Amino acid sequence: LTLQEPEVCRPRLLRGSRNSDLKMAAVYFAILLCCSIAFCADAADPKPTNEDKKVVCYYTNWSYKRPGSYAFTPEKIDPFLCTHIIYAFIKIGQKNNLISSDPEFDFNQRGFANATALKKKNKNLKVMIGVGGWVTGTLPFMGISSNETNRKEFAKNAVRFIRGYMFDGIDLNWQHPGVKEGGSPQDRENYVKLAQTLREEFEIEAVQKNKPKLLLSISIAHHEKFLPGYDIASFNTYMDFISVICYDYHFSYESAVNHHSPLYSLEEDSDYSYDAQININYTINYFKELADPAKLVLGIPVYGRTYKLENTEDTALGSYADGPGDKGPVTGEKGFFAYFEICNFVKNENWTVVQTKPGSAGPYAYKGDQWVCYDDLDMIRNKVAYANKEGLSGVMFWTIDYDDFEGNCQETKFPLIRTARDALFTSDMMVFPDDGYQNSVADTPSRVSPSPPVVPKRSDNRPQKKPLPKPTRAPNPLAVPRTPVPPRDEYPEQSDVSEPQSNIVGDLIRLIQRAGGMTNFCNILRDTMATQPASSFLHKRGYNDRGDSENTLVFESPNLPPILVALSNSSIYIKEINVFHKS
Numbered sequence: 001l002t003l004q005e006p007e008v009c010r011p012r013l014l015r016g017s018r019n020s021d022l023k024m025a026a027v028y029f030a031i032l033l034c035c036s037i038a039f040c041a042d043a044a045d046p047k048p049t050n051e052d053k054k055v056v057c058y059y060t061n062w063s064y065k066r067p068g069s070y071a072f073t074p075e076k077i078d079p080f081l082c083t084h085i086i087y088a089f090i091k092i093g094q095k096n097n098l099i100s101s102d103p104e105f106d107f108n109q110r111g112f113a114n115a116t117a118l119k120k121k122n123k124n125l126k127v128m129i130g131v132g133g134w135v136t137g138t139l140p141f142m143g144i145s146s147n148e149t150n151r152k153e154f155a156k157n158a159v160r161f162i163r164g165y166m167f168d169g170i171d172l173n174w175q176h177p178g179v180k181e182g183g184s185p186q187d188r189e190n191y192v193k194l195a196q197t198l199r200e201e202f203e204i205e206a207v208q209k210n211k212p213k214l215l216l217s218i219s220i221a222h223h224e225k226f227l228p229g230y231d232i233a234s235f236n237t238y239m240d241f242i243s244v245i246c247y248d249y250h251f252s253y254e255s256a257v258n259h260h261s262p263l264y265s266l267e268e269d270s271d272y273s274y275d276a277q278i279n280i281n282y283t284i285n286y287f288k289e290l291a292d293p294a295k296l297v298l299g300i301p302v303y304g305r306t307y308k309l310e311n312t313e314d315t316a317l318g319s320y321a322d323g324p325g326d327k328g329p330v331t332g333e334k335g336f337f338a339y340f341e342i343c344n345f346v347k348n349e350n351w352t353v354v355q356t357k358p359g360s361a362g363p364y365a366y367k368g369d370q371w372v373c374y375d376d377l378d379m380i381r382n383k384v385a386y387a388n389k390e391g392l393s394g395v396m397f398w399t400i401d402y403d404d405f406e407g408n409c410q411e412t413k414f415p416l417i418r419t420a421r422d423a424l425f426t427s428d429m430m431v432f433p434d435d436g437y438q439n440s441v442a443d444t445p446s447r448v449s450p451s452p453p454v455v456p457k458r459s460d461n462r463p464q465k466k467p468l469p470k471p472t473r474a475p476n477p478l479a480v481p482r483t484p485v486p487p488r489d490e491y492p493e494q495s496d497v498s499e500p501q502s503n504i505v506g507d508l509i510r511l512i513q514r515a516g517g518m519t520n521f522c523n524i525l526r527d528t529m530a531t532q533p534a535s536s537f538l539h540k541r542g543y544n545d546r547g548d549s550e551n552t553l554v555f556e557s558p559n560l561p562p563i564l565v566a567l568s569n570s571s572i573y574i575k576e577i578n579v580f581h582k583s
Helices: 103-108 111-120 139-145 148-164 187-209 232-238 280-288 339-348 377-389 415-424 501-514 518-529 562-567
Strands: 008-015 054-060 084-092 126-132 169-173 215-221 241-245 296-301 303-309 321-324 336-338 352-354 364-367 370-373 394-398 537-543 549-556 572-582
Touching: 054 241, 054 415, 084 111, 084 139, 084 169, 103 111, 111 126, 126 215, 139 148, 139 187, 148 169, 148 187, 169 187, 187 215, 187 232, 215 232, 232 241, 241 280, 241 394, 280 296, 280 377, 296 377, 303 339, 336 339, 339 364, 377 394, 377 415, 394 415
Parallel strands: 054 084, 054 394, 084 126, 126 169, 169 215, 215 241, 241 296, 296 394
Antiparallel strands: 008 572, 303 321, 303 336, 303 370, 352 364, 364 370, 537 549, 549 572
């Protein structure tokens, strides 16, 4: 169990009462806690311990145009926050090649160079280039995929571009094959052939030049209108990972307010079925029928969809809307707020926050006739726990520059993505409360489960959605054998975990909850430790796994605050707390 934050304290725990003889136990259990202690300064974020899990973060090369301190450039990215960064977007040229969408920024202002330079700080970071999106549309993709000659030429040009600008791979973002701008039914098959050609060229180049193989990924929309254009089963063969776009289930032009990224349906099964398939759980199960879950990455929005309420007294889900909400003060787009705008409204401008059913969807907030739905820290944890439970490869964020990257609302920068990263590499059952405007302890589930949904108000003229067809997997002779994911009943239960570690974990969770959450728990430690004389600490010196020199202060247990001893019900003995910082 690891709870990670920039400033780190390590309690060592022993099973037994506070009167236990320390010699009787040999099992130690370490946990990292967020402690803002005066002598903990500039501690480096520990990198993920499981290299197979992914935190994929899109970065947009137009975010530098925002005013003032909200202008975002690659230098502001924490290189240890994400496992993969996708630089979005470049375009497809007329010669089956890749071209910059903003040469002034990408080249003259060193956008490409500064993004890939992040790898110098974190050697495990992968920085990929994203091609397509709204800046490209569908016609250029149709051109490069329509015949073998174009596909091969594009693949070779792609390798030269990726290697030339020091990227680690390419992310394909065709919006959307077969359905837009004169799309063709052949787009579906041609898109797969393009992916196959890229994969083959990447493998050949890696062998010939003795280099690591370039990465290949794709993002796929959830919408029933777009899904027929994607041969998901075939993409499973050629892609390193598949990002499932699990947001924008609802848009601000709809006649009723709704949450645009619900984990589960917000309506009763017996009630109006408008949202029966419009949720993440349905989408992921659809994709799991066609692809290896270990290749799927769950997309999470770092923004909210906004509406203008028709009646300011009617604010619940399903209430009538009078079009999109006002433009964001920074992002300047109607019907859209970045998370850094939302959290500022909630913290500083007295917006009212209402939780939907915890575990099913994030909250919504309103003030006057303005209404926004979004994911808070608790919902981020729930979605990550869901991804872990379903055996997915990780999570994806659109986008890193929408997070609270200045740390104006929380005590840390990038709170949403940082929360997801920490949760992804810990237990899928760990959901802790937060302070401030987030949920109270009582409102926060300790285990994620599909809670009974709430029934939103609805307008009578809302359209009935047709259910998606049950997916079928066509045989693919080129397919790579999938690694089977064990059935849910093969996953270890808490009772299967060897003692005494499992009991210590449970006791520690309950101790933190009794203290009122992690922040309160750490504050208790901080206040006590800050009053101790220097003689109370044992000084050590060492180096972390990135070669940074660290000073460690070991704080012995006899002077620990009595309140923690009382809250533990004598079930945990905290032997020592290690506090370290980079020198």
